[in-house]
Amino acid sequence: MATVAELKADLPVVIVLKDTLEKRGALAEIKARIRAEVFNALDDQSEPRPPLSRENLLINELIREYLEYNRYKYTASVLTAESSQPEVPLDRQFLAKELNVVEDASGKSV
Numbered sequence: 001m002a003t004v005a006e007l008k009a010d011l012p013v014v015i016v017l018k019d020t021l022e023k024r025g026a027l028a029e030i031k032a033r034i035r036a037e038v039f040n041a042l043d044d045q046s047e048p049r050p051p052l053s054r055e056n057l058l059i060n061e062l063i064r065e066y067l068e069y070n071r072y073k074y075t076a077s078v079l080t081a082e083s084s085q086p087e088v089p090l091d092r093q094f095l096a097k098e099l100n101v102v103e104d105a106s107g108k109s110v
Contacts, residue, residue, distance in 0.1 A: 032074035039078055052084050060085045061095055 021027035052060075060083045067076035068089075080087060096103055 029074070032072075036074045036078050036081075040081060043081070049084055056083070057085070057090075058095065058098055061090045064089060065092075065095075 018027065021030070060079065064076050064079055064085065067073075067079065079085065095101075
């Protein structure tokens with residue numbers, strides 16, 4: 001275990017490392033990954049979830065698409081695990097058909 005003196009000596013290195021990780025966006029990813037792993041560790045598998053209805057499947061898929069589009073990949077992974085959503089996303093054309101949505105050219109790039 002490190003002494004107080006050793007921790008104080010390493011403080012400048014820790015500050016530079018933290019700043020570097022923040023600038024690269026890695027620190028936010030690390031924090032999100034830790035939250036996801038803590039959730040998985042605490043998730044009570046003994047309490048069954050209600051069956052995933054068709055409507056909730058579609059709603060969850062829209063939320064997942066939004067999260068992935070905005071690169072909230074760890075939040076999306078927690079949603080998938082917690083909601084019992086299939087790991088493989090639904091096909092976008094299938095989703096549009098089920099929701100009676102007509103995509104124009106600008107929507108396809110999203």
